[in-house]
Amino acid sequence: MSRASVARHTGLTNVTVGAIVTELLDQKLVSETGETSSTAGRPGRLLELNATAYVAVGAKLADRALTCELTDLQANVLAEAVIPLEHPSAEEVIAALDHLVSELLVRASVDRSQLLGIGIGLPGVVDRAAGIARLSPFLRWVDVPLADLAEEALGLPVVVENDVNTLALTERWFGRGQGVADFLLVTLGQGIGMGIVLDGDLHSGARGGVGEFGHVVVTDSLETCDCGNVGCLEAISSEGALLRRSAALTNSSDVDPVVSMDDLYQRAKHDAPHAALLVEAGEAVGRGIANIINVLAPELVLVRGLGNFGESLLADHIRLAAERHTFPGLADSTELIFEPLDDGPWARGAASLVLSELFMSPVAVTSALGIPGSRYQ
Ligand SMILES: [Zn+2]
Known part of the structure; x- marks a missing residue:
């Protein structure tokens, strides 16, 4: 990119762009890489970000x-x-x-x-x-x-941020959220969180308190959540909740206990009580997602986490419940994608x-x- 095209894209004058570029060159944040191939007038020097400078x-x-x-x-x-x-x-x-x-x-x-x-x-x-x-x-x-x-x-310098928000930034700049103005990132794990990007910017809420999706109330279950309330999504659909509820099913039997989410997905394929756990958990997550879609009408909801859950009964029921509870006028404009997640x-x-x-x-x-x-x- 030349100085002239920077001026065109930013609306700044050539003089201002020239001064800023000189400063960036001094700081080694950009470098000159060659000349424009323009046939009209004096060729300009091409600039590029010096990615390894810092x-x-x-x-x-x-x-x-x-x-x-x-x-x-x-x-x-x-x-x-x-x-x-x-x-x-x-x-x-x-x-x-x-x-x-x-x-x-x-x-x-x-x-x-x-x-x-x-x-x-x-x-x-x-x-x-x-x-x-x-x-x-x-x-x-x-x-x-x-x-x-x-x-x-x-x-x-140190900057701190909610971890789901940092993940939403990764999606915004490098992942599924590139070029998507409005999207939600739902993370399923020990906790259940949400990153919200609106008009291309991460939404932070008052004093950073945005995206506590795990504590939306979506169930009549009397399981107590870690936050002290009942009815929270996290109390029945988080990894900890699902493994705890699975342990309660196998405690009094001679069946091996389930030790991971992938283990639980496999068990649910031939064990009705475990399948019911995933159906209930998926229904709750899907209902919660539909509620947020109905309010924000995002283009994309990206659901990530919980092992290889994309092919599981859990994902199936999240999708079914989200579709069932989304306002009909919005259902076709929101895409729902499931992906695993590592650190x-x-x-x-x-x-x-x-x-x-x-x-x-x-x-x-x-x-x-x-x-x-x-x-x-
Ligand atoms: Zn809670």
Whole structure:
């Protein structure tokens, strides 16, 4: 892309674009790669993003492990590392981050001065603007100012966000959500979450409290949810709930207990009580999805998680219930897709948090690159 085409796309004057490009060249964020082939007038120099000039770290914090990925400026993963952590404190997380970041930089042969910052995705209500994990039942955290604590200890910019939101960012930029203005990402696992992208932007809600899809009330079941309420989706359809309910079925029999979701899908093929568990769980998830479709009318609902569930009875009944409860006028305009899920995309999305701050805010660029006036000095 030339300076002239940047001016055309942005509506900025040639003079302004020239000044900005000079600054970006100085910071090594872009480089000149050749000349335009235009026959009219003087040829322009072509510019491209220098993707390897800087790197970011994305971290996915779960209740039993911390996964970190080092990425370049286009969120290509350069190295990955995992540390097991059992219900860690903020201090334990920061110590593990310190260790993993150093290891990743060595493994990718990248100098620490090229590291722009760390994005951390964690379960629960996370206020990105304030940098605070407000409530994370899985981690047993309340009002933990993780961004400030980590910035102070590590000397790097740190951004925190709800983990499902970091995954939604990955889908938005690199996955199924590319070019889709309005979509929902539903994650099924130990918890049940939702990332909401509207008009191409991640919807954050007041103080980060968006997407607690696991606690929509969709059932008359009297199972108590971890949040203390009854009727929550998570109380009958999360991985923990399904395995717990399966254990209750096999407790008094001499049948082997079910140990994983894939195991449960297999058992349901020839065992009516297990099949009924999946039907009930799928019906509840589908009903919840239909409720949100009826309010937001997204183009796409992407459901991810729970092992190889795409071919299972659970997926079948999510789809059936979602179709049955979606308002007829909306049913044809929403696509429903099921995919499995591993830990990789979560951390990549967290790294993208750092990159999005870099690309969206000139203040963040100067901050991250150590220019005076930064909050990170
Ligand atoms: Zn609940």
